[in-house]
Amino acid sequence: MIRDINRKKVTKNAWRLTSSRNKTCLRIRVPGGHLDARHLDLMKHIAQQFGNGTVHLTTRQGFEIPGIDFNAMAQINELISEYIKETEQKIGVQIPTPREGYPSAGTRNISACIGNRVCPFANYDTTSMALEIEKTVYPNDFHVKLALTGCPNDCIKAHMQDIGIIGQALPELESQACIGCEACVKNCRKKVTNALTVVDHKVERDNRRCIGCGECVLVCPTQAWSRNPVKYFRLVIMGRTGKKNPRLAAPFAEWLTQDEVIAILKNLYPYIDRHIDRSLVKEHVGYIADRTGYKELRNWLLKGIKLNPRARIAKTMQWSGYEYGYDTDRWDCSQTIAESTGE
Amino acid sequence: MNRLLKNKECNSLLGGLSADYRFFAPVRRAGRGRLSDTDLITYDQISSVEEIVWDEKTLRSAKEIMFPITETLMRFDQKTISQPSVVDNRGIVIFCRSCDIHAVSRLDKIFLDNGTSPDPYYERLREKIHFVLMECADPFKSCFCVSMKTNIPEKFIAAVREVDGGLKVLSQRRTLVDKLSTIGSECEFELHYPKQNGTEVFPPQTLDMPSELYDHEMWDEYSGRCIACGRCNTSCPTCSCFSVHDVMYDKDSGQAGERRRVWAGCHIDGFTDMAGGMEFRKSSGARMRFKTFHKIYDYRKRFGENMCVGCGRCDDICPEYISFSNCINKVSEQPGTQGESL
Ligand code: SF4
């Protein structure tokens, strides 16, 4: 058996190298993490006919179908072309030859929490916006992870992404409809940031503290609070896991409109193109940012964008996170633990 | 008289009357609903009949038009006290459903007939109000107007039915008949009202509440479930409680200010708080019991009909899925609640 495989071409085509040298694994994108159930038949068919009968659900909300022979790739690319047409071409993603499978795998599936199609806390339809973003950033070979979450609960873990998009609501008060019950005040104090107080039996907000979670709208018995129909977003940037310096993303901007978010995401790619270290197989954008510094990143991200008056951008950036190090002083060995617990 | 009016004809009728009347109806405020990408359906002033929402129930009832959520009762400074006058002196025409018109007659009893003299603030707005009945061809799922006997409409100056591109209008009012006879065209319009609802309720029949009901264990369950959010009160067209506050314009000098009344409700924290921190009905179950007895016993004993009109709003709105209609039925299953008829 001759195995002569163009590794780069295969992985760019969204096929994987696997722990078995004879087998590959198909990766399927599910932009926004929400799928018409009829497509599940396709996953099942490929897994049972070509794979080992199992399907893996990825953290990025795609499918991986393992145990497939390399020589079945072309046939399966053909099989999934309808799916690619339905889930990518149809929403406006430029894929000229869907019969050849996915054209790139660098920019990962755009994941999203379930959003307002199901979750009452959500401040927008995360899936629909994920589709907008998919068509803006995909296909692209740069390794970028993006995710959208409906509210600051951040169920999708937007804080672990290169850019995490968090829905914000701008609650507006119809003062005469406020009965001063303090439901919103107590709730914001206990669950959020304590942005509300009651003055003269009417509620008032400290705008510096309000993070736009929308909880006050949810709890008000008279609907005195309601959302401004404009949807706003907070962006957190350069979060990552990995073997060097894992860290949470830090707040970069808030009160952005959807158009501004999309423009910023578009700007990320020329920044990477300009600064990436091409001597590496791939360089993760967060490490590029560490090299260029925040100011340079910020300048590229905001290039040519006229921000709405409410928007705020971080002046400086401080990422948390830690280095794997050799500071052995930090670590107790099992013996010292046993001594200190008196065992 | 029955007339078919195109929307345009309706609107010029409204326009022509606008010097003397304001018109209110259920309208849609896009994106202003509790959840994102949902709309708030609420009563508001309209200038065209296309604004009227027919296929969804309003969150709050029409009562806020005659009983505003916040109302200034008087302004005072060191020397004088003045009562603010009504800003707009035009008459008020409200497009609403049968249950909501009945609900206003419940409020009338409380505000006009209950005390030694009528409540002047309510009275001066109420006097201006006329109802245009919106026909309920297809009641909403949670309505139980038939059970509460509020399905048969009363006290309306005209009734309307939505048809493609216009309204069918029926009126016996002389002044209206004269106006209507010059616009639109003759049509068939036999007013329908619901004879059956998706929700059926059997209110208690006896005049006096059996005393065992007071300590019944059914209320304990509500203590565990009700979160005292007050939505059932604020959405109810017959809840009439309010609290009164004085607000000073300048806190330091304390020389001038105003007295306001603001909606309150038996389920809402603080409603029964007294000076010194006493609270009469602490548990949510006790609050539910109070509301239930008031809506289907106490009020009836005094005024001869149930207070609840079966609009179903409290069932629609409760975040804990507590059903008041089912609560009424639970009460009615208890011994001593049936028999002697109203
Ligand atoms: S992040 Fe917010 S909107 Fe999304 S699923 Fe979690 S709670 Fe719901």
Ligand code: SF4
């Ligand atoms: S949106 Fe959230 S943070 Fe802002 S006031 Fe409302 S509950 Fe508080």
Ligand code: SF4
């Ligand atoms: S929950 Fe609504 S009614 Fe209660 S204090 Fe807040 S705004 Fe006012």
Ligand code: SF4
């Ligand atoms: S108690 Fe409920 S059903 Fe009865 S009138 Fe009030 S809101 Fe409507």
Ligand code: SF4
């Ligand atoms: S709406 Fe439901 S949870 Fe809220 S106070 Fe009423 S019964 Fe209790």
